Amino acid sequence: MQLEDRIKACLQHEVPKHMAIIMDGNGRWAKKRGLPRIAGHHEGMKMVRKATKLANRLGIDVLTLYAFSTENWTRPKPEVEYIMKLPEQFLTTYLPELVEENVKVDMMGTKDRLPFHTKVAIEKAMEDTKENNGLLLNFALNYGSRSELICAMQQMLRDHEQGVFNAHQVDEDTFRSYLLKPDLPDPDLLIRTSGEIRLSNFMLWQLAYTEFYFTDVLWPDFTEEHFVEAVEAYQKRSRRYGGVRNDGG
Template sequence: MPASATDDLKNIPRHIAIIMDGNGRWAKERSLPRTEGHRRGADSVRIITEACGELGVEYLTLYAFSSENWKRPKREVEALMKLLEQFLRSKTPEMMEQNVRLQAIGRLHDLPQSCQQQLHRSIEQTSQNTGLTLILALSYGGREEIIDGVKSLIDSVEKGHLDKGMIDTEVFSKHLYTRYYPDPDLLIRTSGEMRLSNFLLWQLSYTEFYITDTLWPDFGKPDLVKAIRSYENRHRRFGGVA
């Protein structure tokens, strides 16, 4: 897509979150193993990350592996963890070239040790970059995040660091995995599914949704631009009156 095709974009979302759905369906439609769908989905991650950086998006959060995904067949989970580790190892040099800062949210301690080590290396290597912040949601669940946030609040109160009377939405947000990032402006979900799947339940309260039937491995920059154009036409009132 030439730069001229996006020159008229005026209202770029500061933070885009994506539920990357459809890898398995994409593979099934082509009589390929599900792992091939995941590999092609990783290519889309690279393409969309680069496109977001070019368009001036500040934060991109990708739902890469949910807490429920651990229930999938053992071989598929092992293949996904191996793919994640390979992706991080091979794409970190590209993130350095593109000035992308990598971050991650979720119960990261549940990941295999080798994945944790590579993830921490990639985060450290890109920590000084000042362009797009790419946030991978790994072993992530929105309900689990809220529970962990409540536990963190209780701990702060019990240690005398916080008075319970001070607790409000802003204080609670500071105890979530996403405390360093703004809430998403735009949520994109591929493959036509109409549910949140336990993703960023607290943070999506006033986020604009965009649902597309396109499967994630087929989702490219033109699809991203189409989603942003839809977002540009929304009037965000945040509970107020138009």
């Protein structure tokens, strides 16, 4: 079946409201070709555009892309500096297209360690797309889930000490309200490329009942066909959230 036919077929069924992707394998893609690691990151940026456009076509509400983790600062300095230029390159090149296609840009993470030019590019994209109400393109940048959870707990303790709430009032909704993006729905589908089968400190709270899709395909080689394949796999699954199917399964 051709890609367009597969997309139309996907639209006949429920698509993920929130899809998250751990974009892994840029360095290995470059190494296989005898290229510097930054070449893989540049190539991977092209797939970000394709994934965004396709997610928008499929009617997905939120696409969260794990762009840079709090642990990635330990990578070689030239590689980190190049990665920090990618948001500026991507958004400078494709921001008019994102605006035209009604995509809203957001960021999940902390800006404190980001270079000035990276923050400016992200903030400009967020400002220029703030009125858009189509796909929410959410970049997880300088993000780490353990840090997010610790910061949430620290703020909760401060509020508790100030009498904002007592311990008996704490429930999942209370805790969620202290996360970085409390209004985002939990991801329905997580894709991780490159054959790695781990979460790498990504959205540990939010992924409690997410469907996982792992593939050996390196991120720069991850095509629209692979994207649709992941959605098709999701549509074949039965999500029970700890319960049972109607047939008792």
